[in-house]
Amino acid sequence: MRKVFGVLAVIFLIAASSPVAHAVDQGKGYPGFCKDATGVTVVVDFQQLGGTTIVRCDPQAGRGTGLDALKGAGFQIAGAQRWGEAFICRVENRPSAAEDVPIAGREKYRELCIDTPPAQAYWSYWHASNNCAWDYSQWGVKNRDFIPGGFEGWSFSLNATAENNPVPRVSAVRPGTESLPCVPREEAKPVTDDPNERQRPQPQAGSGQQGGEQQPRAGAEPGASQGEGPAAGPGSGALPPPKPRPSASARPQAKDPSMNVAFTGGENAEDVNAVIQRESGASDWAPWVAGGAVLALCVAGFLVARRRKHAQGAG
Amino acid sequence: MTSYFLPRDLHPAAWWVWALGLAVAATRTTNPWLLLTIVAVAGYVVVARRSEAPWALAFRLYLYLGAFIVAVRVFFRLVFGGAEGSTIILRLPEIPLPEWAAGIRLFGDVSAESLLGGLYDGMRLATMVICLGAANALANPKRLLKAMPPALYEVGTAVIVALSVFPQLAESVLRVRRARKLRGGSGKKVKALHAILIPVLEDALSRSLQLAASMDSRGYGRAGMVAARARLITGTLMIIGLIGVCVGVYATLDGSTPRYLAAPVLSAGVLVGLAGFWSAGKRVQRTRYRPDRWHLAEVVAAASGIGVAAILFTTSNVNPMNMNPSLINLSWPLLSWGPLLGVLIGVLPAFLTPVPEPPYAAHEKEAHEKEAHA
Secondary structure, three states: EEEEEHHHHHHHHHHHHHOOOOOOOOOOEEEEOOOOOOOOEEEEHHHHHHHOOOEEEEEOOOEEHHHHHHOOOOOOOEOOOEEEEEEEEEEEOOOOOOOOOEEEEEEEOOOOOOOOOOOOOEEEEEEEOEOOOOOOOOOOOOOOOOOOOOEEEEEEOOOOOOOOOOOOOOOOOOOOOOOOOOOOOOOOOOOOOOOOOOOOOOOOOOOOHHHHOOOOOOOOOOOOOOHHHHHHHHOOOOOOOOOOOOOHHHHHOOHHHOOOOOEEEOOOOOOOOHHHHHOOEEOHHHHHHHHHHHHHHHHHHHHHHHHHHHHHHHH | OOOOOOOOOOOOOHHHHHHHHHHHHHOOOHHHHHHHHHHHHHHOOOHHHHOHEEEHHHHHHHHHHHHHHHHHHHHHHHOOOOOOOOEEEEEEEEEEEOOOHHOOOEEEEEEEHHHHHHHHHHHHHHHHHHHHHHHHHHHHHHHHHHHHHHHHHHHHHHHHHHHHHHHHHHHHHHHHHHHHOOOOOOOOHHHHHHHHHHHHHHHHHHHHHHHHHHHOOOOOOOOOOOOHHHHHHHHHHHHHHHHHHHHHHHHHOOOOOOOHHHHHHHHHHHHHHHHHHHHOOOOOOOOOOOOOOOOHHHHHHHEEEEHHHHHHHHHHHHHHHOOOOOOOOOOOOOOOOHHHHHHHHHHOOOOOOOOOOOOOHHHHHHHHHHHHHH
């Protein structure tokens, strides 16, 4: 018993003497669209949750996942506890644990981010090459590579189906490049059920030669579902070549940027940790009191046990 | 009021209600501050209000079991994929697995976030186990059996025999160890384990045979004059009802199970179980010798446990922000006053209930008198 108390005391002392960490939001990325083709622009559209759409740029060059882009642009996210960051549950603390999300049938739903969020209320993940229309991602956020110079979109889908998921309401057009054509990057669907499957490294976007790289494969059905993955031959290790889309070169052009909703760069967005601390009514002193109470109870228990032992010995 | 604090044993059900309240509260949160406080509260009440009976000595083993659970959870995070999160604190070589084991990872990078996730999760389970241990240490299982409603005595007997196995094993271990010490047992670890394990298992076996024989001779399990058909119906109703109650309670406590498994199954289970009760109670005519009564102290103990559970339930419904601390931005888990003070209510029985009656009260009195004379 004495050892247990000792360990508890040590844990408490270590816990009490360390500083409180704060996440940095504004330190990563910069507000607004990316200024050149090296970075990736991240659009977060809160849709029916309310709140102004945020556009920020992750200036990072080279290969990276959608998660890297989201974090690199400075957004503060929370994953579902069951999946970790593989399933984005909150972006900038929305939907927060204390806000009602009016799902059809469950008007008082609250997102606790413990299990997978319901299909009626989740962050839908989109991507687009510069000047192209948004595409709903077939890949998970940790499995997909972002498109350098392109766009990553996050749009809150409330009471929507696979057909009418809300598209981010900011067009994927970098200012100053409106006249350029849409050069889409083709993305193969995932071929296995392995949650860790990563996209094959992509050739540099913007080379304009991607259309020629498509290799129509015998027997490849454009509508092949994800579940048929293993047919691709697990032995080969590599993914099959991208499947031809109906008309890749004629992908729809992005919408006119003048139709964009109002957006900010999140310059005035408060640090999410501070917001959580304020909204939850957390106190800086409560953990100290908790630790003190644990310590006091341990000491008191130890004294009572010793007194009892003495009494027993005397009796 | 003076008679309120006179030493006596509380009704065992009061302790069970108190402990289950704490355990239910622990299911609502993974906040380590709250879980540590719950463990400390349970531990202090046990130290302050346990009796000298053998089952009261097992609490320490529950603490060890809790520590073991936490260690296992953290260890598994280390072995199977601990790379969730960005703060990598340990780089282990990853063991490549064949294609059919896709999705499983052995070793590799270990992040602080995933280890903390394992720690919080393990702490929650350990806290619940320790709360049950507290109930086992405080409540007298034999008196609990006596307090069972007569209709439930078949199921109740089985449950209480099962519940008292662990405390009895603990007592066996202590007894065998003391006997070895008195004989000057050798210090070799493996041999010592051998010399403890076999007597303990033998003890457990002979004890259960003895228990079965003594229960048999006292008329437990007596079918009497009831028709086989009626017994079958009663048994089926009881079992189905209990399964329904178990599934319903699980679904109510676990927020992620579908809601139709919660209230509907729970109420259906209770109804079927009550029908079984009624059917079984019709044929049981048994009176109780000196039944335990519920006095104010019992109500205080039970209410404090229920209060803790109710406050944490309310918090997790109204403002659950700090109940499951985020592991994405590595930071110290936040805590607000409401749930913390709520958990501290659980310590009230340590002060507001009478101490248990010492087992050798008469002897002690005699000894004190002798001391006074000397």
